[in-house]
Amino acid sequence: MATLPPLAERMRPESLEGYSGQQHLIGPNAILRKAIESGNLPSMILWGPPGVGKTTLAFIISKQLQRPFFSLSAINSGVKDVREVIEKAAALKNFGDNLPILFIDEIHRFSKSQQDSLLGAVERGLVTLIGATTENPSFEVISALLSRCQVYVLKHLSETDLLELIERALREDSQISQKTVTIKEHEALLRLSGGDARRLLNVLELVINAAGTQDVEITNEFVLEHVQQNMALYDKAGEQHYDIISAFIKSIRGSDPNAAVYWLARMIAGGEDPLFIARRLLILASEDIGNANPNALLLANNCFQAVNVIGWPESRIILSQTVTYLASSAKSNASYEAINAAEALVARTGNLPVPLHIRNAPTKLMKNMGYGKEYKYAHAYEGNFEEQEYFPDGLSGTTLYQPGNNTSEQKLRERLKMLWKNKYKY
Structure with missing residues (x-):
């Protein structure tokens, strides 16, 4: 039995009748089933969580329509692999064979240049593209390619x-x-x-x-x-996924670059989506570092963009640089606490009216009603500052942002104390 394929592979269905779930797509008279039965199949993106049958559905479609089936994984395929498949598809077309299906698993991991390499073949009708992704294609698939595909959402199995x-x-x-x-x-x-x-x-x-x-x-x-x-020690869809990302974030928050890069390696070894990691670093750069080191957010944002452009496996180097920098940086959650406090204040006090002097006054009627009257334009005063009230009535002097205890925010604290004197409690 050890030499057999895994049970999941042995039980992979070969027809729509044996396919589990997704009745909103492939049930009687459902939209995708109609497209399959008519033979008029569009290029498509199958978007859904792991293990709901995206790869299986693509294979069943090709079998039912008797189309050649080419499969690539975005994890280990590059532009060269895509071009080779397109050349094979062009040869099939020249011989009058059926239009092949090109299935790309985890298409969200393709860089922009890799996705661009698919455009011409889709436009010229050399292949029908079926891309599978666990990520929102609106963010992960380039607009030119997305506009040429139907997006079908697959749901968790009941x-x-x-x-x-x-x-x-x-x-x-x-x-x-x-x-x-x-x-x-x-x-x-x-x-x-x-x-x-x-x-x-x-x-x-x-x-x-x-x-x-x-x-x-x-x-x-x-x-x-x-x-x-x-069972394996890392599962992208299960409890270990959340445990390891938790350990990763807490190691960075706790200023331990050694542990942080270890958990990064655990996620890499487990096949975690690098863009998921990069997004979490973006959030952390504001939530846990904030104004203690504003460069952290800039680096995290550049990391996200670079990972999106460069692709795998080189992105692991960029992620490592960002992780070790963020873990080594000074920390502050002051801006995070400030928005929490502000939202709680709004929930408690409701829609208080904007003071007249800081309202917008685009019309003569509004100006006559006092909108914008006596507003002090800060740049017209020495030091680009002149004290005036910006809060609604009843909230004057409320302190929501307390700069953290670090070099960068101590400077902010001193500046705010100098400007506002005793109005706010700094």
């Missing part, structure tokens, strides 16, 4: 879908069906799957093999005991 998968595997798999498997409790199986069909079947197979007998009784306790010992 509990019913997952239980049907288990029953089908027990009934139809050539190996498992030879055993007597009794599922007394299924909650642990479903929880560990995280709604991922592939992971569910892999866990099921692991548990059945762990029993080592022809008669297998599956309980929650039995599942947790054996899965925790044998």
